[in-house]
Amino acid sequence: MWLSLPLLLPFLAGPACRAVTSLPPQQAVRLLAGSAAGLAAGSTAALALLIVPGATHLRPVAALGDLLTPLTSGPPGTAIAITVVAGLLLAVRGALLLHGAYRWWRQLRQARVLAAGSRSELVVLQEEHPDAYALPGRPGRIVITSGMLRALSAEEREVLLAxxxxxxxxxxxxxxxMVELAAHCHPGLRAVREPLRYALERCADESAARAVGDRRLTARAIARAALAAGTSPDWRRPGFALAATTGPVPRRVTALLDAPARARTRSAPHRLAAVTLLACLVLSAGASLQAADDLHSGIEIAQGETGEE
Structure with a gap:
């Protein structure tokens, strides 16, 4: 059955997502974010398409579509049960999606209160625990605590700000x-969240290294900031905030210290994971489109039978 593929493929994509992070950061970010969005859309479309055939066993629905016969054969009870289950799953996904979007908006609004009184890019919080993170907005702000400022040297602070x-x-x-909301659409896509955050941190690491012109200094600054932040909780940091001290810092530091050519060579075996992820995305989209085309053909046939009757 075509519609089973979009529902199963997100579970298979999880292991590939972890391997994809060995690719160049920008490539990994685009692949992870695009695949998560595509697979979430495919699985949601599959549930919506599963609702229709069983629903045509109900007379009001059949009358609305001018259908004489249902779109599925076999016991009506089975078809209607599939419709009910698919409808419930779709409703639960919708509720989780709305709740996640609302929680994101609420956290963002609360966090922006921190920057309300500052006209500069940098917002310094008088807090003992070391922390720093990017606060999105118009304009965006960099929030850093006095504890973090004291933990780093002037050069290391420049790295952190970059x-x-x-x-x-x-x-x-x-x-x-995008990926957090995709994870609400399908549980298998929860495995994409951590790889994406890691890839985003690697993108920012590389950008900081280019800005200061010293990869070793960048690696040292990130390591020292992570060690300092590790001694204190980050309970005041919004859940959506990205920070240099998060994720597998030792792995990030190693990537910075490796020569770019060596990093590219090491990532070569993981390109198979990228192909696997792309294949999952293509199969999911293709299966959804094929199922939609089959459904459309079935409706036309049922309507034609109505005309002949």
């Missing part, structure tokens, strides 16, 4: 939101 500027310039929070 890292957070990269998050703001790239509007990375929108990609995080």
């Amino acid at each position: 890292h957070e500027r990269a998050h703001l310039k790239g509007r990375h929070h929108l990609l995080v939101a």
Whole structure:
């Protein structure tokens, strides 16, 4: 059955997403975000298409579509049960999606209160625990605590600020939101969240390294900031906020210290994972389109039978 593919493929994409992060950061980000959005759309469309055939067993629905016969054969109870289950799953997804979007908006509004009194790019919080993160907005702000400022040298602070500027310039929070909402659409896509955040941090790492012109300094600054932040909780940081101290920092530091050529060579075996992820996306989209075409043909046949009757 065509519609089973869009519902199953997101579960298979999870392992491939973790391997994709070994690709160049920009490629990994585009692939992860695009695949999550596409697979979420495919699975949602599949549930919507599953509702229609069973619903045509109900006389009001059949009359609305001018159908004499239902679009499915077999026991009406089975078809209607599939419709009910698909409808419930779609309703639950919709509720989770709306709740996630509302929570995102509420956190963003609360976080912007921190920057309301500042006209500069930098917002310094008088807090002992070291922390720093990018706060999206118009304009965006970089929030940093006095504890973090004391933990780093002047050169390391420049690295940290360049890292957070990269998050703001790239509007990375929108990609995080996209994948978070996609995860509400299908549980299998929850596996994309951490790989995407890692890839976004790697993008910002590379941008900071280019800005300061020193990869070793960048690696040292990120490591020291993560060690300092690790001693204190980040409970005041909004859930959508991206920060240099999050994710697998040792892996990020190693990537910065590796020569670019060596990093590209090491990522070569993981290109198979990228092909796998793209194949899942193509199969999901193709199956959804084929199922929609079959449904359209079935409706035309049923309507033709009505005309002949």
